[in-house]
Amino acid sequence: MSLLRIRTRHVRFIQPRMRYIQSSALVFRVIQSPSVENVSFCGEKESFQLPFNNGTRIFASKRTSEILRSLFVLKLCSYDVVAKHSMLLMSFGQRILGKTLFEHLLCKTMYSQFVAGENLPAIQDTIEMLRKCGIGTMLCVPNEEDLSSDYNDFSSREEMFDRNAKAILDCIEKTEEGGFSQMKVTAICSPLLLNVLNKHLGPYETSVDIPAGLDIQNLAGGFDHKIKFPVLKDSQNAHLQNVLARLDTFAKVCINRNVRLVIDAEQTYLQAAINQLVLALQYKYNKSQPWVYNTYQCYRKDTLNRVNANLKLMDKLSFHFGAKIVRGAYMTQERQRAAEMSYEDPIHDSYEDTNAMYDEVIYTVLQRVRDTPAEVMVATHNEQSVILAVERMKELDITSKDKVAFGQLYGMCDQVSYLLGQKGFSVYKSVPYGPVGEALAYLARRASENRDVIQRTEKERSLLWLELRRRMTLKPLT
Numbered sequence: 001m002s003l004l005r006i007r008t009r010h011v012r013f014i015q016p017r018m019r020y021i022q023s024s025a026l027v028f029r030v031i032q033s034p035s036v037e038n039v040s041f042c043g044e045k046e047s048f049q050l051p052f053n054n055g056t057r058i059f060a061s062k063r064t065s066e067i068l069r070s071l072f073v074l075k076l077c078s079y080d081v082v083a084k085h086s087m088l089l090m091s092f093g094q095r096i097l098g099k100t101l102f103e104h105l106l107c108k109t110m111y112s113q114f115v116a117g118e119n120l121p122a123i124q125d126t127i128e129m130l131r132k133c134g135i136g137t138m139l140c141v142p143n144e145e146d147l148s149s150d151y152n153d154f155s156s157r158e159e160m161f162d163r164n165a166k167a168i169l170d171c172i173e174k175t176e177e178g179g180f181s182q183m184k185v186t187a188i189c190s191p192l193l194l195n196v197l198n199k200h201l202g203p204y205e206t207s208v209d210i211p212a213g214l215d216i217q218n219l220a221g222g223f224d225h226k227i228k229f230p231v232l233k234d235s236q237n238a239h240l241q242n243v244l245a246r247l248d249t250f251a252k253v254c255i256n257r258n259v260r261l262v263i264d265a266e267q268t269y270l271q272a273a274i275n276q277l278v279l280a281l282q283y284k285y286n287k288s289q290p291w292v293y294n295t296y297q298c299y300r301k302d303t304l305n306r307v308n309a310n311l312k313l314m315d316k317l318s319f320h321f322g323a324k325i326v327r328g329a330y331m332t333q334e335r336q337r338a339a340e341m342s343y344e345d346p347i348h349d350s351y352e353d354t355n356a357m358y359d360e361v362i363y364t365v366l367q368r369v370r371d372t373p374a375e376v377m378v379a380t381h382n383e384q385s386v387i388l389a390v391e392r393m394k395e396l397d398i399t400s401k402d403k404v405a406f407g408q409l410y411g412m413c414d415q416v417s418y419l420l421g422q423k424g425f426s427v428y429k430s431v432p433y434g435p436v437g438e439a440l441a442y443l444a445r446r447a448s449e450n451r452d453v454i455q456r457t458e459k460e461r462s463l464l465w466l467e468l469r470r471r472m473t474l475k476p477l478t
């Protein structure tokens with residue numbers, strides 16, 4: 001019996017890695033050989049051809065100044081010191097140069113690479129340009145907070161959270177019908193409250209049976225009437241009630257406008273609480289179809305177990321799965337905190353383990369997509385992951401492109417989005433907009449992420465160089 005269990009576990013461990021090894025070979029050939037123009041997503045030339053190497057067509061819509069800026073910013077992010085200490089460097093720069101000059105410089109570089117503009121009118125051209133390329137826009141305001149920037153007095157901060165909530169509502173109202181609107185819970189809820197809730201909910205993240213009072217039915221009741229969450233003080237309960245009211249309004253407006261509400265995943269010391277809030281919202285609104293999307297980060301060791309526990313809960317309480325699946329954006333911070341506070345690092349030991357988990361989670365949720373009204377967004381820049389997701393869709397005979405969307409971030413890996421758009425897949429760019437001063441934490445994360453996977457950004461830089469060279473030698477587009 002135990003032998004059988006060991007074998008099953010071995011197969012479960014090896015299988016996803018084998019899929020990676022096999023598809024790595026495909027991508028390796030693509031990257032290495034400049035002569036390979038067309039590559040099939042599915043390994044069958046006639047089914048899905050992708051000209052991965054064709055930077056000229058992909059970047060042709062960009063101005064030369066934009067190409068030069070992208071080259072500069074991606075190179076800058078490849079330096080360890082920039083990626084690891086970006087937040088520190090930014091506050092240092094602000095002190096040395098003064099706020100105005102610093103923000104001007106940031107605007108010309110990192111900000112315009114990763115943030116579309118200051119406000120909605122300023123980003124209309126970007127939205128239009130993406131639409132012409134077959135790419136949808138998932139708008140978001142880059143407002144977020146961490147524990148370090150929080151205060152104990154919730155009531156004095158409600159005004160700021162209300163302001164952020166209004167910006168999120170504006171964003172939803174401007175989102176195209178049938179599209180996605182993305183938000184972070186820490187824009188409308190104190191991280192301190194989330195952290196308190198997290199301590200109580202964390203132990204049940206991979207479980208279906210949660211103690212009475214902490215369950216999603218009780219929390220969901222708070223969308224319609226006053227509740228008392230048992231582990232919270234009065235002031236915390238009052239803040240929670242406001243947070244629930246904000247989330248409820250977002251979901252209602254989204255449904256009225258035929259827009260999906262996508263809620264981001266954040267740090268592990270907040271995420272059990274965020275997950276519980278999202279599940280409660282899904283419990284109320286995802287009865288017939290998934291209007292509310294959660295986010296699962298596959299760099300966490302426990303993600304597959306958390307996904308399976310949530311799927312079981314959905315079966316038990318009859319509501320539908322909707323989520324974007326990402327690798328995770330807080331790796332350096334998570335590792336550092338775990339080391340400082342002497343607890344087990346929640347992040348996979350290696351990039352390969354994260355990749356294997358990503359593949360396995362995608363496969364699990366695609367099966368759910370095939371069998372129920374569930375929907376998923378494969379949110380990644382990784383070509384291998386995109387290839388594998390398309391292969392799995394084919395294997396599971398998922399033909400509806402509306403149920404599986406792909407997502408990339410603005411300013412990153414345009415070649416992946418553009419090619420998916422050209423091939424008729426449902427693909428969205430996550431497009432943040434807002435004042436430069438409010439986007440610093442977002443920009444710091446983008447810097448760190450681009451350092452984490454050098455191979456990917458090197459490929460992007462080489463495609464940009466190709467397009468620049470083509471323009472300098474006045475060669476026509478091929």
Ligand SMILES: Cc1cc2nc3c(=O)[nH]c(=O)nc-3n(C[C@H](O)[C@H](O)[C@H](O)COP(=O)(O)OP(=O)(O)OC[C@H]3O[C@@H](n4cnc5c(N)ncnc54)[C@H](O)[C@@H]3O)c2cc1C
Binds near residue numbers: 265299326352
């Ligand atoms: C549309 C969209 C929405 C997103 N929303 C969120 C969100 O809500 N929350 C969030 O946290 N992130 C979010 N992200 C960011 C995402 O988590 C990744 O940081 C980013 O997409 C880069 O990963 P990748 O899948 O593109 O692949 P790659 O570039 O191939 O992988 C890079 C990622 O792999 C992981 N990694 C790298 N090195 C190691 C290592 N040594 N050990 C273990 N793991 C490693 C890290 O997660 C790193 O970011 C989003 C991304 C997209 C495209």
